[in-house]
Amino acid sequence: MTDAGLSRISGRVIGIAIAAALGGFLFGYDTSVINGAVDALAADFDLGAGLKGFSVSIALLGAALGAWFAGSIANRWGRVPVMLLAAVLFFVSSILSGLAFSVWDLMIWRAVGGIGVGAASVIAPAYIAEVSPARIRGRLGSLQQLAIVLGIFAALLTNALLAATSGGAAETFWLGIETWRWMFIAEAVPAVVYGVMSLRLPESPRYLVRKGDYDKASQVLLDFSGEPDVNLKIQQIKDSLNLEKRESMADLLGPALGLKPIVWVGVLLSVFQQFVGINVIFYYSTTLWRSVGFDENSALLTSVITSVTNIVVTIVAILLVDRVGRKALLLAGSVLMTISLGVMALAFSFATTAADGSVALEGAWSIIALIAANLFVVGFGTTWGPVVWVLLGEMFPNRIRASALAVAAAAQWVANFAISTTFPWLSGISLTLAYGLYAAFSALSFFFVWRRVRETKGMELESMDDR
Template sequence: MSSSATPADASAHQIQRLNPKVLVISIAAAIGGFLFGFDTSVINGAVNALSDEFALGAGLTGFAVSSALIGCAVGAWFAGALSNRYGRIPVMVIAAILFFASAIGSGLAFGVWDLIIWRVVGGLGVGAASVIAPAYIAEVAPAKFRGRLGSLQQLAIVLGIFTALLSNALLANTAGGAAESLWFGVDAWRWMFMIEAVPAAVYGIMALFLPESPRYLIGKGDLDKASRVLYDFTGEVDVNLKIQQIRRTLEREDKGSLRDLLGGRFGLKPIVWIGVLLSLFQQLVGINVIFYYSTTLWQSVGFDESQALLTSTITSVMNIVATIIAILLVDKVGRRLMLLVGSAGMTVSLGLMALAFSFGEIAPGADSITLPDPWSTVALVAANAFVMFFGTTWGPLVWVLLGEMFPNRIRASALAVAAAAQWAANWAVSATFPALSNIGLSFAYGLYAAFALISLLFVFLWVPETKNRELEDMDDLQLGHRKKDAEKTAPSTDGA
């Protein structure tokens, strides 16, 4: 075991203030997260109009809506290998091009199948952005501020979701309906897709001016550029020492590949399994059910369908507020404790939702469930509590951990595998919810509560604390509560 005074400690103590430059480039990188949120949500406002336009049945409509998730998983899987080979910035530019092409192609689609193809193209961009943004931000951010800067990814995602809802509403209201003509005789639902081309172009242009990740540059032997990035953006004072530390973690083998993730009794290295399971639990608690199927929930507690936009907007704003709270707390409280609190809170709130819906009633001739008092209020409060617990913990912190917990050599590849698993779980939860709700909403929310409880045990037993640790120390990261010295040996630079 290393002594308590290590070079990494000294380096961390040198960085006491956040360099505005690293904040700017982190925000620019997080625009990929904004497009991630926008692209996955924008179809919600267009689905009824495009279903009528192309005379789609329920099955094909559902596939059109979920088709982007196929691209998300594929894009995430290949983004790591591409970024290892060509760099983090080129992958951002590729993602921006995919977003731009998908926006225009989806808006001008002449049939459902080319719409699906363009949605898959957009999904490739979403998957790539979900990998490259947290990896890049973690690699340019100082350890002391890495949690806050890494949380910008989730803040950008929820802002993208909110902006998609808002732009959909504005376009539909201006045209008098999503299926009505707007500018140049083009239907409003088509403009809902095409408007995404604007932030996609901004993302691509800004990416061209971003500095490359110093970890990638050192791996390619470009030490001069890496030195400038570390000094000008990250704020390293002893650049040569930091380069030596990074080189040691990168040069343990000749070349990185997906094979480097293999090991241990269960096929993957333990730290990679931690990342994969974090990704799975983030989805298995059912957060996207709240967003994708929120209308059903709100109607069951007495809201009219016409108020769906208002209620969805309230949920989105709550998610934004929750993410801001997480940004303020993550580098002070630490990742593990916040995840534990989040899991406990989600378990209770989802359990209350399951209990409330066990009292649900379906009136004769009605096709939706209603809740009597006081269970309608309990369900409403519990649903919003669930969003807050998720938004302040598991929403942003999983992205933070995935960006920082893997050793330098396998970071991009491991993050790609974890993100692909996350998209697969997202699809599985969204696709199975209608069948689960047919059994009963009480059963569905009870199942998500069980996953939340398991996530609590998982974090307690296996998830390490990465607060204030340098990325170069992640090779020696200890797993679980049985080796708590991982946090104790990390430098305390908080000042709190």
């Protein structure tokens, strides 16, 4: 094939990978939009610390549910229909969360949006891995994380702009609706874009082979993946899928505490990705920076700056993942996160607590905490953020990919829920305890990767096994 032909095919596969990764954008937007709204809605609905934490994290339970069922739905109906379903759920959740008349009403619609988040978190990395050539699969798989951090940035920036324009998240804005409600409603726009883009995507060739539609699978492989021998690739996919046996959750069972070892690796990668506490930064950062002396607008702006940092380092990760490899990046990230979280724990040991329970950092320690938090974002954003999604999309054998990814993603959302729900309680005891705990998990993640994670750089999906 000529260089021009390869360039055309690469452009096509990059295009559909970007479109699929828009689910990651909504994933990031939906899980971070609560950041700027949480204090205002807590005051509006008169929430205590426990209910405030649950209102933040309820979407994560919905995400665990969506992730769990997304694999079986994708195997039955295809990858693209799951994307369309997620777009609809995002849209409904955004509008009705913004119009909620009670905290219970809000939590229901946040959970609905969470189901869409969970489904998108499973289907985007699986789809991207299944349409991508091995030589650039890592970079294309990293687009999922880039889309997530862009979604986080868009949510934080939208929140900051709305709050600055209206005078605060609790203030009344357009049509007599409070600003924090508009923060949720604004998500309807990218939800519509995602739905429209999903309608234009080709189905995954590996799903088409599973359903016996070899002609369409061949066309997708030829047009988008640039396979030099389509018939050989179809046969390899057929062999790896073991078509005589229909995929089910039972295929994940094995001798290691009930699951295949490779499934446990995926589950623990997901759990460690959340137990380092990254989403504490993105869910509670506005509240956190107000505690170190920033006013609401400055705290929102600082959260946006942190998000921009995350975008930049994710782009760096995209450039490195197919060169350096997955395992080396994870190990380096574990070291950097452990150091930065340890410094944050130390900084907050010098904090003072006011009579109302608010925490304040003064002098140099406030700057040290800010630098350490952004260093943590750098460490996560260049390594564990994108690389875990790349690995989850490619590390499982074809026959169990969707189901195994669903289990791993569900575990990730449960872990995210646990961390997000317990942070207000832990921080009420001691921020040093909270960040010290996350630092300990970061250190443990290094040894887990060293012993259990194998390199997948440059490997064909058909060569993945159950080990």
